[in-house]
Amino acid sequence: MSSVETLVDRARAGxxxxxxxxxxxxxxxxxxxxxxAALLGPTSVKARVIGVTGAPGVGKSTxxxxxxRTFRKLDRRVGVLAVDPSSPFTGGAILGxxxxxxxxxxxxxxxxxxxxxxxxxxxxxxxxxAAVRVLAGAGCDIVLVETVGVGQAEVEIAxxxxxxxxxxxxxxxxxxxxxxxxxLEVADVFVVNKSDRDGADATYRDIQGMIALGERAAGQWRPxxxxxxxxxxxxxEGIVEAVDKHHEWLARTGELVRRREHRAASEIEAxxxxxxxxxxxxxxGVGLQELAAQVAAGELDPYAAADRLLDEVSS
Amino acid sequence: MSSVETLVDRARAGxxxxxxxxxxxxxxxxxxxxxxAALLGPTSVKARVIGVTGAPGVGKSTxxxxxxRTFRKLDRRVGVLAVDPSSPFTGGAILGxxxxxxxxxxxxxxxxxxxxxxxxxxxxxxxxxAAVRVLAGAGCDIVLVETVGVGQAEVEIAxxxxxxxxxxxxxxxxxxxxxxxxxLEVADVFVVNKSDRDGADATYRDIQGMIALGERAAGQWRPxxxxxxxxxxxxxEGIVEAVDKHHEWLARTGELVRRREHRAASEIEAxxxxxxxxxxxxxxGVGLQELAAQVAAGELDPYAAADRLLDEVSS
Numbered sequence: 001m002s003s004v005e006t007l008v009d010r011a012r013a014g015x016x017x018x019x020x021x022x023x024x025x026x027x028x029x030x031x032x033x034x035x036x037a038a039l040l041g042p043t044s045v046k047a048r049v050i051g052v053t054g055a056p057g058v059g060k061s062t063x064x065x066x067x068x069r070t071f072r073k074l075d076r077r078v079g080v081l082a083v084d085p086s087s088p089f090t091g092g093a094i095l096g097x098x099x100x101x102x103x104x105x106x107x108x109x110x111x112x113x114x115x116x117x118x119x120x121x122x123x124x125x126x127x128x129x130a131a132v133r134v135l136a137g138a139g140c141d142i143v144l145v146e147t148v149g150v151g152q153a154e155v156e157i158a159x160x161x162x163x164x165x166x167x168x169x170x171x172x173x174x175x176x177x178x179x180x181x182x183x184l185e186v187a188d189v190f191v192v193n194k195s196d197r198d199g200a201d202a203t204y205r206d207i208q209g210m211i212a213l214g215e216r217a218a219g220q221w222r223p224x225x226x227x228x229x230x231x232x233x234x235x236x237e238g239i240v241e242a243v244d245k246h247h248e249w250l251a252r253t254g255e256l257v258r259r260r261e262h263r264a265a266s267e268i269e270a271x272x273x274x275x276x277x278x279x280x281x282x283x284x285g286v287g288l289q290e291l292a293a294q295v296a297a298g299e300l301d302p303y304a305a306a307d308r309l310l311d312e313v314s315s
Numbered sequence: 316m317s318s319v320e321t322l323v324d325r326a327r328a329g330x331x332x333x334x335x336x337x338x339x340x341x342x343x344x345x346x347x348x349x350x351x352a353a354l355l356g357p358t359s360v361k362a363r364v365i366g367v368t369g370a371p372g373v374g375k376s377t378x379x380x381x382x383x384r385t386f387r388k389l390d391r392r393v394g395v396l397a398v399d400p401s402s403p404f405t406g407g408a409i410l411g412x413x414x415x416x417x418x419x420x421x422x423x424x425x426x427x428x429x430x431x432x433x434x435x436x437x438x439x440x441x442x443x444x445a446a447v448r449v450l451a452g453a454g455c456d457i458v459l460v461e462t463v464g465v466g467q468a469e470v471e472i473a474x475x476x477x478x479x480x481x482x483x484x485x486x487x488x489x490x491x492x493x494x495x496x497x498x499l500e501v502a503d504v505f506v507v508n509k510s511d512r513d514g515a516d517a518t519y520r521d522i523q524g525m526i527a528l529g530e531r532a533a534g535q536w537r538p539x540x541x542x543x544x545x546x547x548x549x550x551x552e553g554i555v556e557a558v559d560k561h562h563e564w565l566a567r568t569g570e571l572v573r574r575r576e577h578r579a580a581s582e583i584e585a586x587x588x589x590x591x592x593x594x595x596x597x598x599x600g601v602g603l604q605e606l607a608a609q610v611a612a613g614e615l616d617p618y619a620a621a622d623r624l625l626d627e628v629s630s
Contacts, residue, residue, distance in 0.1 A: 034618035042613030129617070257611065264617060265607035269595065271621035272628070273588050280584065292580035296572065298357030302444070302579060303349035306586035313587070 004032045008039040011138045019111050019138045026130040027115055033130060040137035045260070047079070047136035049160065050243060051186075052146045054167030059193045063167060063230040063239070064146050068110055070236050071142055079135030079143040080112040083128060111135055128160055129267050159186065160263055162256060163246045165239065167191045168207060170199035187223050189242045195227035195235065221249055279313060286312070319347045323354040326453045334426050334453045341445040342430055348445060355452035360575070362394070362451035364475065365558060366501075367461045369482030374508045378482060378545040378554070379461050383425055385551045386457055394450030394458040395427040398443060426450055443475055444582050475578050477571060478503045478561045480554065483522065485514035502538050504557045510542035510550065536564055594628060601627070 004025075010018035025032055052064050064080060071078045115131060128145060135143050145161060166187035190211075192204050204225060211223050224242040228235030250256035280288045291309060294300040319340075325333035340347055367379050379395060386393045430446060443460060450458050460476060481502035505526075507519045519540060526538050539557040543550030565571035595603045603624060609615040 034616070034622075037616035037618045040616070045611065045613040260611040261604070261607045264610035264620075265603055267617045268603060268606055268610065268620045268624060269592065271617060272595075272624050273591070275621065275625060276588070276591060276628075277584065280587075288580055288583060289576070291583055292576045295579035295583065296360065296575040298360040301349070301352035301355075302582045302586060303352050305579075305583045306590065307349075309583060309587050310590060313591075 002035075004035050005039060008036060008137070011134065014108065014139055016108070016111060019134060020113065022134045023113050023115070023131050026134060027127055029127070037130065037133060040133050045133075045136070047132065047140050047143050048247060049132055049143050049145060049162050051161030051164040052144055052167065053164065053186075054169075054191075054193075058167040058169040059230050060146050060167055063165075063191065063193060063228065063236075064144055066230045066233055066236045067144060067239065068112075069233075070240050072107065072109055074240075076141040077109045077139050078111075079132075079138070079140035080110070080146065081128065081131055081135070081143065082112070082114045082146045111138065111140065129263065132160075159266070162250060162259060163188045163243050165189045165191055165243070167193050168203055169194045170197045170203045188221060188246045189239065190223055190225045191235075191239055192225065192227045193230055196229045196232065200227065219253065221246065221255075276313060280309065284312075317350075319350050320354060323351060323452070326449065329423065329454055331423070331426060334449060335428065337449045338428050338430070338446045341449060342442055344442070352445065352448060355448050360448075360451070362447065362455050362458050363562060364447055364458050364460060364477050366476030366479040367459055367482065368479065368501075369484075369506075369508075373482040373484040374545050375461050375482055378480075378506065378508060378543065378551075379459050381545045381548055381551045382459060382554065383427075384548075385555050387422065387424060389555075390424075391456040392424045392454050393426075394447075394453070394455035395425070395461065396443065396446055396450070396458065397427070397429045397461045426453065426455065444578065447475075474501065474581070477565060477574060478558050480504050480506055480558070482506045482508050483518055484509045485512045485518045503536060503561045504554065505538055505540045506550075506554055507540065507542045508545055511544045511547065515542065534568065536561065536570075591628060595624065599627075 007018045007022055011022055022036060025036065050067075052060055052067075054060055061082070064082075068078050068080060113131070115127065132143050132145070164186050166189070168190060170192070190207050192200055192207070194200065195204075204227060207225055211225070216222060224245065226235060226238045226242050228239055230236065247256075250259065286308065288309060291300065291305040295302050295305050322333045322337055326337055337351060340351065365382075367375055367382075369375055376397070379397075383393050383395060428446070430442065447458050447460070479501050481504070483505060485507070505522050507515055507522070509515065510519075519542060522540055526540070531537060539560070541550060541553045541557050543554055545551065562571075565574065601623065606615065606620040606624060610617050610620050
């Protein structure tokens, strides 16, 4: 039995160290990834994936922490992936909100893990679903994917979730920012966190107003808005209720299957493109670097260069 | 002579309507793109590309406007591309700062154009350099690329520029945000705009402090920090000076060629990947959608699916 087989078997049996080790392999883009995916098999598609996102300071980690507690009371096994989209330039990032979830450190029904995209060929778009599969294979019913900040990367990761929670806080002017960042379109449930603070009602009304203005076809999901104060453990049941309601809607309408097929298509495509990109570097003929030098010097136009590269890849 | 040939000839002669029409073709991902690139030829790599980015409200459009005025005084022909990264979901975006540059409407040495990524196969990563080539072919010495907001998309577009200006304004706490968004790594020149306001000195010191903390190899460019007040037309010469100084450094060290080769490589790669992605949709065998359905159902793992797709693409 290979060491990877042993690891997968141990992860299946719920060994947290084996789970951690597998996610490390996934994160580093290890060559054993295809084998891990094959060994994890069909069980790995059954977990519900819930995205938790929002601007820095809205209380994502605190809310995630309380969600874990509530799901555990309902006896569901929970995995948490805290995703750091990283700088594309240094591979590093300054994090203000690394997971503070020591509460669950001794609970065998909870796996918590920070992730970065460092070194992974397909980036987080490929690493995150692979890590979700590991957690699902280890028996998690629910995987919470917490993303830092709000931006393009977060929108992409949100699209990997069955249900996406967008957190807001009073007085951050983030309703407008949310619309600008395309967040309105990805949110299934809005949480107005810190709702004990001044301005919570205004934020609640703002976001309700924006939802009312948004165009939706008949039968489409209308985003729910929930007030909470995660730091006081208030309103968490309301969030879980909204999430469950959304999940029922997904299942009833067939949208769950559609979302998961869309997610699978994105993942396959990311893997194929990453593989092709790796092949560019090893082409026997005129490589990408040489073509790029000719384009930069004005000796070749980029479309002609792309044609030549395509010929080499396909031959 | 084809209509595209006529358009390129007219654009070369400086006809603004021909320039506008060509950029529209570029934006829509028209099938004439390779022909346009071939007709524009080597001249199109000579323009200097300057990126202007920063959070909403820092005064990007006003600053760009003043930069155009100053470059015109120096008798340089200037193109402006105002890039709207668009929501990936609706293709739309709420813009607070559409270009307000009527000042230059009657100046034949200035082309101003808003761009969106709608419909373009390779997205803005492919459309922006193509539009830069059109402007360069029309005789622009300098192309200013203004991007809305600060985020992943902006970082990517910044990487297309020879020199990137990052605008900050006092009291927006954006120094920290800039670091989080990876902006510190892409900035060649920081502009503390609205420097007549309270807190400008603090912002100036913050960013200087962060630059001092940043690691740089010997001989690497140390980002310049310039104070300005674009609304009062103050400090603009200082920005141009810093930009020129950076350009001299780029040319002297060979970094200009390296950046442009890197940019060309990214563009070629984006074109190849876009073409391959389009081919996935037309594969004669088991297509991406069917493989995705099998993965979503747990009948196939995504790596095995990617392998099958790769076999079909390469065969």
